Amino acid sequence: MIRRMSEQATATPSAANAVERSGATPHGDAWGALSRTHAAVTQRLQEALAQADFPPLPWYEVLAAVADAPDQRMRMGDLAEALVITRGGLTKLVDRLVKAGLIERTFCETDRRVSYATLLPAGADLLAEMRPVITDELALAFSANLSDRQADELRETLDRVRGTACGTGG
């Protein structure tokens, strides 16, 4: 592990004094703000859900995504991509929701490889209860500070960044 350490650790000790501060660049700062803001808001959402005795945030994300999809169902792969988690992780996440009776697995008849996560009434009802909690917290964090116009600009800016982060090859 860390093969480069033994190579360079003693080779360039002067580097220790020449460390550039990452915060020196506007982009590094922007990334730091993005990262910390995401963490802070996520924490808030999780706390709010826990306090109301609701399931954790990933459950909400699954329910919300599936509910917004046509026929209130989504292919596992698409759902994983939407939540930005791996398919393996999603499989088990969906397992828990199925066990809780919130969604069910349905299967495609034309292509028997694909399976859907399909919303159940209990899931829709729970989602309806959870949404206000999330919405209120987001309103507190965003609406309180940003006009609708600003929020929209923020969204657009972030989407642009994400587009590059996803599309452009490394």
Next chain:
Amino acid sequence: MIRRMSEQATATPSAANAVERSGATPHGDAWGALSRTHAAVTQRLQEALAQADFPPLPWYEVLAAVADAPDQRMRMGDLAEALVITRGGLTKLVDRLVKAGLIERTFCETDRRVSYATLLPAGADLLAEMRPVITDELALAFSANLSDRQADELRETLDRVRGTACGTGG
């Protein structure tokens, strides 16, 4: 678990048809963009580090934070807050870095409760190697799409949101 389900699931079945789309609000959209962008960029950074045979992203964050601190050392609690992780989690994260010889634990003589994570030369050198990888990826994602001025505005906007998310009590 999920006590509210049994209460409401059958009580308000009509809610299933009255689900509001979270994407309908500008703030919900902004949050979605923030969340997905963070995930996408994080993934990029992790991949870039792994591809260069470097330690994972949290290690970089520790090294960067400590390197930027006065005397290149930070109290555990402050470090945990800076990284937005729990103190317990940080203890073990620091354990790994100590074991790898990148940082060391030092202690405060005036208050013997506090311990510092202190940068070692090997850590500084490794950081110097890792920084370009991170910087390049961030430049790709941010500089390519945003002017310095836009990046700065983005940072300010996010900080404002974060301020509310942290400060306002829930």
Next chain:
DNA sequence: CAGATAAGATTTCGCCTACAACTATTGTCC
């Protein structure tokens, strides 16, 4: 139609993180 290749999903495994309980030190109040 048989074999090869690709795509979708699941399973196995191990690491990492949060949560809660615990220890040790410091501060406060009477």
Next chain:
DNA sequence: GGACAATAGTTGTAGGCGAAATCTTATCTG
């Protein structure tokens, strides 16, 4: 000065997530 609360870190435990291997089904090719 001693009891109690508060603060700083660590530890023990459980659970979630990612990486890679596996299994099944589709599709392509001769």
